[in-house]
Amino acid sequence: MSEKVLMKGNEAIAEAALMAGCRHYFGYPITPQTELTAYMAKRLPKMDGVFLQAESELAAINMVIGVSSCGKRVMTSSSSPGISLKSEGLSYLAGCCLPAFVVNVQRGGPGLGGIQPSQSDYWQATRGAHGDYRTIVLAPDSVQEMVSLTIKGFELADKYRMTAMLLADGTLGQMMEPVSLDAGEIKTFDKPWATTGTKMARPHNIINSLSLIPEELEQWNLERFARYDEAEANEVMYEEYRMEDADVCVVSFGITARVSKNAVDEARANGIKAGMIRPITLWPFPKKPLLAAADKVKAFISVEMSMGQMIEDVELATRCKKPVLLCSRTGGVIPSVKEVLEKINEAEKIGGDRA
Amino acid sequence: MFDYRRITLFAGHYGSGKTNIAVNWAAMLRQHEEKVMLADMDIVNPYYRAKDSKERMDALGIKLISSFFANSNVDLPSIPQEMYAIVDDRSWHPVLDIGGDDRGALALGRYAPKILEENDYEMLFVINRFRPLTRDAAGTMEVLREIEAACRIPFTAIVNNSNLGAETAPEDVLSSLSYAEDVSALSGLPIKMTTVSESLYPELSGAIPDLFPLELQRRPTE
Numbered sequence: 001m002s003e004k005v006l007m008k009g010n011e012a013i014a015e016a017a018l019m020a021g022c023r024h025y026f027g028y029p030i031t032p033q034t035e036l037t038a039y040m041a042k043r044l045p046k047m048d049g050v051f052l053q054a055e056s057e058l059a060a061i062n063m064v065i066g067v068s069s070c071g072k073r074v075m076t077s078s079s080s081p082g083i084s085l086k087s088e089g090l091s092y093l094a095g096c097c098l099p100a101f102v103v104n105v106q107r108g109g110p111g112l113g114g115i116q117p118s119q120s121d122y123w124q125a126t127r128g129a130h131g132d133y134r135t136i137v138l139a140p141d142s143v144q145e146m147v148s149l150t151i152k153g154f155e156l157a158d159k160y161r162m163t164a165m166l167l168a169d170g171t172l173g174q175m176m177e178p179v180s181l182d183a184g185e186i187k188t189f190d191k192p193w194a195t196t197g198t199k200m201a202r203p204h205n206i207i208n209s210l211s212l213i214p215e216e217l218e219q220w221n222l223e224r225f226a227r228y229d230e231a232e233a234n235e236v237m238y239e240e241y242r243m244e245d246a247d248v249c250v251v252s253f254g255i256t257a258r259v260s261k262n263a264v265d266e267a268r269a270n271g272i273k274a275g276m277i278r279p280i281t282l283w284p285f286p287k288k289p290l291l292a293a294a295d296k297v298k299a300f301i302s303v304e305m306s307m308g309q310m311i312e313d314v315e316l317a318t319r320c321k322k323p324v325l326l327c328s329r330t331g332g333v334i335p336s337v338k339e340v341l342e343k344i345n346e347a348e349k350i351g352g353d354r355a
Numbered sequence: 356m357f358d359y360r361r362i363t364l365f366a367g368h369y370g371s372g373k374t375n376i377a378v379n380w381a382a383m384l385r386q387h388e389e390k391v392m393l394a395d396m397d398i399v400n401p402y403y404r405a406k407d408s409k410e411r412m413d414a415l416g417i418k419l420i421s422s423f424f425a426n427s428n429v430d431l432p433s434i435p436q437e438m439y440a441i442v443d444d445r446s447w448h449p450v451l452d453i454g455g456d457d458r459g460a461l462a463l464g465r466y467a468p469k470i471l472e473e474n475d476y477e478m479l480f481v482i483n484r485f486r487p488l489t490r491d492a493a494g495t496m497e498v499l500r501e502i503e504a505a506c507r508i509p510f511t512a513i514v515n516n517s518n519l520g521a522e523t524a525p526e527d528v529l530s531s532l533s534y535a536e537d538v539s540a541l542s543g544l545p546i547k548m549t550t551v552s553e554s555l556y557p558e559l560s561g562a563i564p565d566l567f568p569l570e571l572q573r574r575p576t577e
Contacts, residue, residue, distance in 0.1 A: 006485040006519050008370055015487060031401045031430045035369070038456075042488060114428025115401050174402045176370055178485070178519040332428055 004178040009143045009168060010035035012179055013103055014043065016150035017075055019183045022101065023049035024074040026063040028056060030082045031115045032170035033105035037077065057082045061089030061102075068098040069207040071194025073154055077103035079170070080121050081112060087129035090163055094133035095209025097193070097224065099157035101150070103166045105173035108332040116332025117170035119254060120306035125167045126283045126313070132221050134228045136164040136235065137282040139253040143177035149280070151183055158189040160231045162224075167282060169305065171255045171334065237280035238289055242268065246275030248347045249293050251314050252303035253279050256335060260303045263340035274344050282310070287317040294318035299347040303327045303340055323350065357548065357567065359384060360477045362441060362449050362470060364463070364508070367481035368489050368498045369399060369455020372516040372569075376481060376550055377452035378408045379569045385415050388448045394441055395421040397454035398432035398462045405452050408572045418447075434462055442469035456498065457505035467507045479547060480510040484517040484534040485527070492537035499542060512547035513539055523551075525558050532563065 007015065014036045017025070025040040037053070044051035050067075054060035060076045067074040078086060083104045093100050106121045108114040125137045136156050138149040146168065153164035195205045211217035239257075242264055243249065252260040257278045267274035277293060279286050293300075299322050302311035308326045315324050327343040329335045363380060365373040374397070381393040393412055395405035406425045413419075420438055424431040441449040453460050470476050480502075482495055489495040503509055517531030528551055539546050548565040556568035 004485070004519055004522065005487045005490065006370070006483065007487055011370075011487060038458075039488075108428065115430045116428050170402065174400075176520055178522045181487075 004180050006176055007143055007179050008035050008174060008176050009146050010105065010173040011039045012143045012146045013077070013150050013166060013168070014039035015181060016147040016183070017101065017154070018043060018047065019181065020073060020151045020154040020186055021188065022073040022075050022154060023047065024067045024072055025050070025076070026052050026054050026060040026074070027076050027078065028054050028060055028082060030079045032107055032117070032173050033077055033079045033103065035173070036103065036105070057085035058089065061086040064100050065089060065093055065096065065098060068093065068100050069096070069195050071191040071196055073101070073158070075101040075103065077105070079105045079107045080109050080118070083121065083124065087124075090135070091129040091131050091133065092209050093163050094128075094135075094224070095131065096207045097161045098207065099161050100163045101153045101157050101166070102163055103168065106167065106169045108330065114332045115170065117172075117255065117334065118305050118330065118332060119169055119256065120309065120330060121167065122282065122304070122306055122309035125165055126285075133224060134162065134231070134283060136160070136162060136231060136284075137167050138164060139167050139280060139282050140172065141254050141257045141278065143172070143175065144179045146172065147179055147181065147183075151186060155187045156231070156235060158191070160227050161193075162227065162231070167254070169255050232284040235281060236284045236286050236288070238286035239278040239280060240289065241276040241278065243275035243277065243293065245273055246293075246296070247273040247298045248275070248301065248344050249297045249299075250274060250276040250301045250303055250340065250344065251279070251290070251310065252276060253282060253310070256303045256305055259335055259337055260340050262337045263344060266337060266341055267344045272344060272348050285313050285317060290314060290317040291319065294321040297322060299350065300324040301327050301340070301343050301347050303335060303343075305329055305334065323347070357383070357565070359448070360475045361445065361473070362451065362476035364451040364453060364476060364478045365481055365514070366453040366460050366463075366478065366502050366506070366510075367455070368483070368486055368495075369459065370486055371455075371481040371483045371489070372518065372550070373455070373481050374403065374405050374452050375569050375572055376514060376516060377450050378405060378411070378572055379567070381412070381417050381450040382415055382570075384448055384450065385417050390418075390447045392418040392420055392440070392447050392449045394438060394449050394451045395419070395425060396434060396438065396451050396462055397425075397459060398434065399454035399456070399459040401430060402426070411572070438466075442466050442473070445473070453506070457501035460502040460506035463506035463508065470508060476508075477512065477547075478508050478510045479512055479514045480542075480544065481514045481516050482535065482538055484531045485519050492534060492541050495538050496541050510542070510544055512545050513542070514547055515549040518551070523555065525555055528555065528559055529562065
């Protein structure tokens with residue numbers, strides 16, 4: 001299937017999920033991700049799959065817990081306020097050590113906010129709900145990458161028995177781009193822990209997030225974090241763009257990375273050595289390349305559609321070795337190339353000496 | 356020169372290109388008619404609306420009827436009261452951009468009796484072979500029937516808008532012709548035109564009959 005098709009980001013996620021072997025979708029429509037739900041409603045019944053529009057987001061995420069317990073690939077999707085409703089279930093998934101694939105096509109917040117695009121769920125996605133746990137967070141910047149990262153998300157979720165979240169935004173969800181649906185080989189993983197029926201041949205598998213013994217719960221947490229450590233060591237993804245000799249490093253993900261890339265090119269055309277590091281995994285965050293860059297550049301700029309959330313991870317990763325400026329728009333507004341360019345000019349001037 | 360009726364309606368699978376075509380069709384009509392209006396009857400799409408072309412429509416002297424909430428932060432599937440002008444004031448030539456799929460077409464049903472009664476309309480089915488759910492004639496027919504059932508206005512012709520966005524090559528358009536003919540054969544509807552971006556128009560204008568160039572609308576940026 002080498003021929004390309006023209007897809008909306010939301011549709012591309014849905015099709016990629018089907019390619020990854022997902023046959024169970026539970027969701028509740030919300031703008032700007034509804035096309036994903038609608039696409040699943042059309043496709044899954046024809047593939048002997050299960051599409052269910054739940055009565056609420058809370059119901060949907062609990063259905064995900066059920067199917068994941070049985071060892072099947074399963075997903076849900078929503079947009080910002082809907083993800084808040086699903087947060088309880090996300091913590092329970094972590095408590096139960098279950099894999100799940102969850103999509104957040106972000107819109108402006110807090111509260112009901114608005115339906116225009118945003119990246120202001122960065123903290124929510126990378127920090128999550130109650131309890132000690134981690135979520136793999138994947139941030140695509142194109143419709144094609146929405147396909148590859150969706151497939152990757154299912155694989156990572158199974159591999160580490162944790163939730164992988166695709167963190168997109170309304171623009172990426174709504175925009176149309178030509179994509180290739182050539183997935184290559186899809187990785188699958190044995191799930192000896194799944195509740196598939198003992199057939200009287202093995203002890204019962206129990207999926208549970210409640211522990212009555214404090215020491216036992218602590219042990220579970222240690223085991224969970226051993227898996228998280230492994231994911232952190234092996235699964236960091238990022239893109240470096242024109243960083244070889246950069247004086248200013250723009251850090252940006254998703255749709256703002258596309259704007260930032262244009263700004264980097266314009267800055268270069270104006271004689272300013274700008275570059276970009278684009279985190280593709282927001283957790284695990286690409287700490288190493290940022291720390292390495294901190295010894296080379298004058299300053300960093302975090303470009304975000306939020307009041308400044310990722311900037312804290314940039315400061316942590318670079319151990320505050322160099323100033324980190326913020327370029328941000330919120331409420332559904334996408335920063336313009338001009339705005340990023342102005343920040344690059346500012347960073348070039350105020351930044352400390354190049355090491 | 357394309358022939359036209361008083362009302363032109365563009366409907367189809369969402370993402371098939373209805374809005375772009377409606378905007379350009381209105382611009383073409385304006386060369387022949389004084390009173391042309393572009394009616395955004397999309398109750399489905401949150402972004403990328405006919406309202407994005409407001410400046411162009413204003414410059415051409417085309418009246419734009421659009422939901423007050425289009426492109427706003429509010430998700431209200433509403434149609435303004437003045438939409439009744441499309442059937443109540445026959446001095447206008449309205450071009451209707453119908454929202455995607457059957458869900459989008461549902462809103463048209465309210466105006467269907469008067470449109471059918473007057474019987475001076477063209478209901479055009481916009482198709483794109485490169486969209487995943489309309490890659491073959493059978494899948495495309497499914498969308499056609501769903502829309503007709505929802506809005507109760509039968510299609511009168513097909514618009515072949517097969518494209519891969521910015522990556523569309525002339526061969527892509529040429530290879531879509533047999534697909535459009537298959538849809539035509541299955542539906543019994545004639546192919547009114549094939550639409551391509553302006554950049555491809557010079558190269559294809561000799562090769563494809565009834566070719567219509569599109570100036571692509573962009574979302575206004577600051």
